[in-house]
Structures are given as C-alpha cells and as structure tokens.
Amino acid sequence: MLFSRVHGLPVLTPGGADRLGTVRALTVDAASRTVTHVRVRRGRLRGEIVLALGAVEAAGPDGLVVRPPDGGPSGAPPHHDLLGSRVLTECGEERGTVLDAAFDPADGRIEAVLTTFGEVPGDRLLGLGDHALVVRSGRAHHL
Template sequence: MLFSRVRGLPVLTPGDAERLGVVRALTVDAAHGRVTHVRIGRGRLRREAVVAWGALRAVGPDMLIVRPSGGPAGAPPHRDLLGSRVLTECGEERGTVLDAAFDPLTARIGTVLTTSGELPAGRLLGLGDHALVIRTGHAHHRV
C-alpha cells in the first residue's frame, strides 16, 4: 500500500462505524523501517487524534478501522516522510521523497520512492526535521 493512497481515508470505529476523522499522515520509525502511528484529522476545531498502528483492526483501500483507545499517550513526534529531502550519512543530496510502499498487515516499509529512484527500507537510517538520512550503500566513502 502507498502512503499517498492512505492519506484522506476515513477512519471508523468497529461495530457502529462511527467516523473518527480522516488519515492526515503516517508517522514512521525510519531506523526500524516501519509505520508506528496514524495521525487522524478530526475537523477544523477539533484536535488531531494519534493512534498506534497496533490499535488498527483493519486496513483497506477505502478505510481504516480502529479499536477504541485511551488516547495518544506516548506518541512520538511526527515528521512527514512524504516531501522530505533525502541525504546520505555523508551529507550528499539524493532527491526528495515522493511516496513509500508498506505492508498494511505488518506496517513494514518496503521501498521509498524518491525523485532519484527507489530506496529499499534497509538503507534508511533516520528521519528528522531536516531530512530522511540513508546509508550510501558503498563500502568506502569519499573524503
């Protein structure tokens, strides 16, 4: 499933299918290559809801169903993967993130699609305010 296809999907509760809002963004742990939380937009005047990926009951192409939870306790800070600059650990520019593909059952990221091509998740080191940092994939670094 692509990150871009998840954005805007409705988020519902099981049973009565109460609409909680729509997916605003996905939070990732780049170092471990997985989606950790869903950020749910709840309207203009209501605060964003944050739900752990493990609290989802079902993920489909047209909606997410979430178990009721106690709230966003312990939610990590959010940094948007889509649109992030891509830098190697040596500081070399490698384009911008266009999208990312992940497995909705395991939340594992498979590939990150950038303006410079596809990156396997195994090359991801971290995601910060400034950029997505990746391994160069080379055994030796230029000095």
C-alpha cells in the first residue's frame, strides 16, 4: 500500500459504528524499517489521536478499520514526516526528496521509498529525523 493512498482515508471502528476521523500521517521507525503508528485527524477542533499499527484490523482503498482507542497513554514516538523529506546517504550525499513509500499494512514493513532520484529498497533505511531520511548508499563508505 502506498503512503499517498492512505493519507486522508476514513478511519472507522469495526462494523462502521463510529468514524474516528481521517488518516493524517503514518509514523515511521526507519531503524526497524516499519510503520509504527497511524495519526488520525479527528476534526478541526477535536485534535488528533495516535494509534499503534497493531490497532488496525483492516486496510483498503475505502478506509482503515481500527480497534477503538482505550484512552490510555499511546506511547507514540516523535513523528517526522517521511513524505517530502530530504534524502541523504550515510556519507552525506544528496539523494533527492521522498515522493512516496510502499509498505505492507499487515506488519508495517517498508518495502520501498520512491524518491526524485528513483526507488530506494526499504532495507537501506537507516534513520528519519527533522532534517532528512538517511539511507545506506549501497557502496563502500568514503574515507
């Protein structure tokens, strides 16, 4: 599933009983190469809730079905937007900007990141912060 296709999807409880909001963003742990949380916009004045990816029971082109939040602490890590991030290698070489990313909604594994320079396999992700997405260059390190 592509990040761009998930953004803005409705987030529903099982049976469609309640609409929690819409997907605002996905939180990525680049070191483990996985999507860890879904950030749900509840409305203009109602703020945002953060759900662990494990709360997602089903994902498709029409929306996400999630177990309702229990109101406890989410324990969500800090969020850095993957889409639009600058891409750098571990040697500091510029590798474009993130356009999109493909992930497996069942386990959150990042399969590939599409950049303005081409596709980067998910197994080359090293870190994501405010400044950039850092990827392994795939060749010998510079001295």
